[in-house]
């Protein structure tokens with residue numbers, strides 16, 4: 001998993017509430033055996049027309065946003081099915097940060113397992129960030145995880161909260177497996193030895 | 203120590219470490235793996251240069267994608283074939299026991315675990331599949347996990363978890379003839395709703411649960427997730443011990459004696475605290491049919507399709523109107539007047555030998571209604587072999603049922619078995635969501651007995667007075 005420290009990039013405004021995981025990555029993409037390569041399916045029902053060609057109206061198809069690394073979106077981002085294909089698709093497209101007022105639980109968790117920073121901000125700050133984002137490549141945002149702030153193009157600063165454990169996880173780039181192995185390896189060894197005595201039939 | 207519930211005991215016994223905020227690292231005794239939710243987890247291990255920590259505690263099988271037609275000559279769907287070949291390769295590379303599509307032990311992951319004696323009382327069991335709750339019938343703590351968690355368990359044999367709350371569902375009394383384990387769990391879901399168990403682990407208790415066979419208890423535990431619960435469980439007893447006797451991976455001899463002593467402690471202590479308690483009277487339960495697109499949309503077979511206008515909450519009223527429209531039903535229609543196009547008997551809810559025996563017993567010497575296409579998909583290769591040894595296949599085929607190879611099949615329609623748009627199906631599976639059994643397909647969840655009778659009559663009938 002890649003570390004997340006500071007990110008400066010273009011933010012794409014996605015002014016939709018309740019963006020669900022079906023919208024992020026529709027079910028025909030779930031038969032894959034990879035986590036990678038899902039970027040082409042990201043938002044596919046909005047991004048492509050029925051004949052498969054690009055829908056020029058969709059934000060990520062517009063020249064200013066084709067290389068966006070940040071999405072600014074409406075309330076309750078990531079609701080619906082638990083599919084981890086949703087964060088995989090975002091990451092594969094190049095999105096490392098999603099900003100909204102709120103996130104669905106499972107999606108929120110899944111982000112941290114994949115090096116994506118979901119940032120929850122107030123409604124007021126979200127409107128401000130939408131304005132910044134609408135200025136496209138002329139107005140990049142800087143997300144500073146260490147300082148817990150978003151710096152806008154005109155010197156505006158939005159502060160955000162984040163659980164310290166989750167912050168540490170992104171900063172270190174250690175996924176849960178890395179953390180468990182590093183910090184709990186000996187405890188697991190001990191547990192296994194003791195359990196083998198208690199329940200030798202397993 | 204204060205009195206503890208069955209869940210408390212198994213939880214306590216598996217905690218490796220707990221953080222001040224209550225986040226725990228839970229040791230996992232048994233990990234089941236299938237082809238759809240595992241490829242990315244194995245890929246992750248490979249990329250990071252990690253191994254499977256305890257291959258002997260891991261069992262892999264192919265079930266979701268396999269066709270239920272003859273597969274000795276390979277698999278047509280290229281994407282399914284790739285997912286299957288990938289699991290085979292991963293199992294080989296990481297040293298995990300794997301039952302492939304030609305192995306007689308192959309079958310639905312939640313059927314083969316118990317069948318092999320891999321599922322044992324007092325264990326923690328996970329699988330990248332929500333119906334892992336099935337294994338709770340053995341007095342195990344069993345639940346579904348996401349793909350990152352599958353990878354975490356493969357690498358560390360542990361899972362990061364917060365403890366759930368305790369709920370007890372007590373089913374008193376005796377079931378009337380014709381009413382089954384499936385009706386019990388559908389009634390429970392109807393009672394608590396699909397989110398009623400959220401944040402809880404359910405223990406099923408009471409006379410009616412004790413009276414169920416181990417297979418019946420699996421049916422009940424299987425659908426715990428449809429009630430929103432993380433897991434469901436039943437305290438183990440002599441029936442469970444008898445079921446496990448002689449299973450290939452179950453303990454034997456000395457080890458079994460020691461295991462039994464431990465298993466005997468696996469019950470809720472008197473006075474243990476439950477955060478929620480539900481009681482049902484088995485004697486009052488009818489055979490149940492779902493009418494909508496959520497497993498909580500239940501009604502007695504003697505009832506009528508309910509009228510959403512009676513619902514006060516607007517969002518809920520609209521969603522039930524939408525469900526009726528999707529199902530092509532009108533309020534007030536008698537359940538027994540609903541005609542069927544398809545019948546599906548199988549799945550991890552009701553694809554075991556007792557289910558097939560019940561169906562065969564009911565349809566022997568009768569004929570499937572000419573308007574109905576009915577199929578039976580055994581839950582595993584061993585169930586199929588057993589059924590054939592008992593001659594059940596002959597009875598079913600003579601009655602006009604299609605007798606298939608084992609797998610998940612039309613429970614989720616990831617293979618070729620699926621409903622056509624607007625086709626109506628009586629199904630022994632567990633989900634009636636929109637599109638679950640095929641695009642625009644219409645699913646009614648019922649017990650195997652109710653499905654069998656419906657296949658013969660071409661519409662739902664009250665099994666208590668039928669035949």
Ligand code: SF4
Nearest residue numbers: 333549550610613614
């Ligand atoms: S039979 Fe259905 S519910 Fe059971 S594991 Fe297969 S797809 Fe899931």
